[in-house]
Amino acid sequence: MQSYSKSLRLQGKRIAFVPTMGYFHEGHLSLMKEAKKMAGCVVVSIYVNPAQFGPKEDFSKYPRDLERDLKMAESVKVDVIFYPPDDEIYPADYQTYVDVEKVTQNLCGISRPGHFCGVTTICLKLFNIVKPHIAIFGKKDFQQYISIKRMVDDLNLDLQIIGLTTVREPDGLAMSSRNKYLKENERSSALTLFVSLKLAQKLYSGGERKASTIINEVKKLIKKADYTDIDYVKICETNTLNDVNEIKSQSVIALAVKVGKTRLIDNHVFGEKLKV
Amino acid sequence: MQSYSKSLRLQGKRIAFVPTMGYFHEGHLSLMKEAKKMAGCVVVSIYVNPAQFGPKEDFSKYPRDLERDLKMAESVKVDVIFYPPDDEIYPADYQTYVDVEKVTQNLCGISRPGHFCGVTTICLKLFNIVKPHIAIFGKKDFQQYISIKRMVDDLNLDLQIIGLTTVREPDGLAMSSRNKYLKENERSSALTLFVSLKLAQKLYSGGERKASTIINEVKKLIKKADYTDIDYVKICETNTLNDVNEIKSQSVIALAVKVGKTRLIDNHVFGEKLKV
Numbered sequence: 001m002q003s004y005s006k007s008l009r010l011q012g013k014r015i016a017f018v019p020t021m022g023y024f025h026e027g028h029l030s031l032m033k034e035a036k037k038m039a040g041c042v043v044v045s046i047y048v049n050p051a052q053f054g055p056k057e058d059f060s061k062y063p064r065d066l067e068r069d070l071k072m073a074e075s076v077k078v079d080v081i082f083y084p085p086d087d088e089i090y091p092a093d094y095q096t097y098v099d100v101e102k103v104t105q106n107l108c109g110i111s112r113p114g115h116f117c118g119v120t121t122i123c124l125k126l127f128n129i130v131k132p133h134i135a136i137f138g139k140k141d142f143q144q145y146i147s148i149k150r151m152v153d154d155l156n157l158d159l160q161i162i163g164l165t166t167v168r169e170p171d172g173l174a175m176s177s178r179n180k181y182l183k184e185n186e187r188s189s190a191l192t193l194f195v196s197l198k199l200a201q202k203l204y205s206g207g208e209r210k211a212s213t214i215i216n217e218v219k220k221l222i223k224k225a226d227y228t229d230i231d232y233v234k235i236c237e238t239n240t241l242n243d244v245n246e247i248k249s250q251s252v253i254a255l256a257v258k259v260g261k262t263r264l265i266d267n268h269v270f271g272e273k274l275k276v
Numbered sequence: 277m278q279s280y281s282k283s284l285r286l287q288g289k290r291i292a293f294v295p296t297m298g299y300f301h302e303g304h305l306s307l308m309k310e311a312k313k314m315a316g317c318v319v320v321s322i323y324v325n326p327a328q329f330g331p332k333e334d335f336s337k338y339p340r341d342l343e344r345d346l347k348m349a350e351s352v353k354v355d356v357i358f359y360p361p362d363d364e365i366y367p368a369d370y371q372t373y374v375d376v377e378k379v380t381q382n383l384c385g386i387s388r389p390g391h392f393c394g395v396t397t398i399c400l401k402l403f404n405i406v407k408p409h410i411a412i413f414g415k416k417d418f419q420q421y422i423s424i425k426r427m428v429d430d431l432n433l434d435l436q437i438i439g440l441t442t443v444r445e446p447d448g449l450a451m452s453s454r455n456k457y458l459k460e461n462e463r464s465s466a467l468t469l470f471v472s473l474k475l476a477q478k479l480y481s482g483g484e485r486k487a488s489t490i491i492n493e494v495k496k497l498i499k500k501a502d503y504t505d506i507d508y509v510k511i512c513e514t515n516t517l518n519d520v521n522e523i524k525s526q527s528v529i530a531l532a533v534k535v536g537k538t539r540l541i542d543n544h545v546f547g548e549k550l551k552v
Contacts, residue, residue, distance in 0.1 A: 002434055010288065093516070095377040096396075096430035102371045120372075128432040154372035156404040158278055240369070 328394030
């Protein structure tokens with residue numbers, strides 16, 4: 001992969017990269033389509049990265065379907081699928097990790113210690129292998145997107161990071177490979193994440209600027225739904241991801257909710273469109 | 277610097293890089309001369325990296341002399357001196373660090389916590405800015421050399437790391453910018469580091485393979501010299517830097533000794549030439 005990318009670069013070609021854990025949905029495909037518009041060569045990696053899963057998390061049962069993924073990638077004209085084996089990514093005696101210290105602390109950083117260190121480390125490795133000019137991430141994983149942007153700036157990587165709007169099901173549920181885990185009777189409860197973001201935006205549009213008021217209303221709504229167990233509902237500044245009390249300029253409401261056994265996340269930047 | 281390196285690469289030119297903290301001596305110049313043999317463009321960075329100094333260490337008094345350094349670099353036909361300001365390397369809210377977890381633990385890692393994290397982080401940043409094909413380090417800082425090689429392998433950097441033999445004063449003292457700190461009456465004591473490495477090699481050549489025996493003889497010798505205070509004398513496997521009991525294949529004796537207020541380090545890989 002590295003040699004191929006090097007030869008592309010020597011030919012003056014642009015490489016756009018979409019790192020994924022596979023099990024594609026429309027969200028992934030939207031990233032690939034956008035990549036195709038931006039560069040002559042689109043590389044998509046499929047790698048379920050053990051380093052970003054906690055010991056009690058869903059690494060082994062994370063959904064995988066390479067055949068299906070290959071067909072879907074082909075349908076949107078992806079040029080290269082990079083599908084590395086574990087023992088090449090983390091050989092025996094592997095010992096180097098990248099830590100973005102501040103923006104990884106809040107939100108999912110609290111309930112998933114080590115997760116973002118795993119994410120930034122694998123992304124840095126993949127960037128070094130794939131040598132892209134542009135890398136594209138979905139903003140459903142907002143903290144991941146901010147952490148990677150921060151790493152790229154801090155480490156002086158010569159690479160542009162682009163974040164794209166979350167793609168949603170027709171009713172508003174954010175696309176996620178983990179939606180597969182949802183049981184039939186949990187599906188409507190899962191929608192409460194989207195509905196609560198709409199409520200937050202409605203309160204904001206009505207002039208509410210106190211974070212705690214919006215958070216309380218959102219929590220009340222989510223608790224009404226069956227099978228829900230809130231991990232967090234927070235309103236943060238979009239760059240630092242520090243909690244804010246008063247919503248001023250750029251603020252994001254981010255939430256993580258367990259629906260049955262499935263942990264789902266979603267977010268909304270106030271003032272932006274909340275599209276379905 | 278990054279744009280310039282990118283343009284060199286697009287022209288197919290090779291870049292050799294020598295990262296330094298300045299205050300050049302013959303050791304630095306030997307790295308630059310070697311770099312000149314290996315690539316069309318030699319870049320030398322001069323940056324006294326605050327992140328690799330502990331709070332009680334000599335960051336502020338570390339010797340600096342840019343004018344002198346520029347002349348010396350010119351004398352060996354260095355193409356580019358990269359001399360970045362602090363606020364571009366570590367801007368406000370900087371927060372990303374690279375940690376090589378195992379090989380940084382022993383030796384200097386014990387008495388200088390955080391030092392190697394600072395070293396690997398600045399090197400990674402400089403590699404991303406300078407985009408070299410080759411980077412050259414002196415083996416006087418053996419643990420630094422091993423840590424950087426490890427980082428480069430682990431993070432899949434497309435970069436060759438080369439380590440060169442320590443350059444010594446005519447009597448054997450390893451060249452170091454910190455030798456400047458030595459008072460006249462401490463200079464002969466400083467030589468005990470080299471003399472003790474010679475003793476270690478002599479014992480090895482005579483068939484001794486027990487690490488503790490060699491370490492004890494070396495410590496005895498160093499303690500005899502005035503103003504000396506041993507931080508460590510250890511024998512380690514050259515790749516993992518784990519302590520060894522029996523010297524088998526690749527083993528290095530490494531030592532750190534304070535001479536007056538000046539902390540000096542030196543090392544020797546058994547079986548290699550101990551050149552003056």
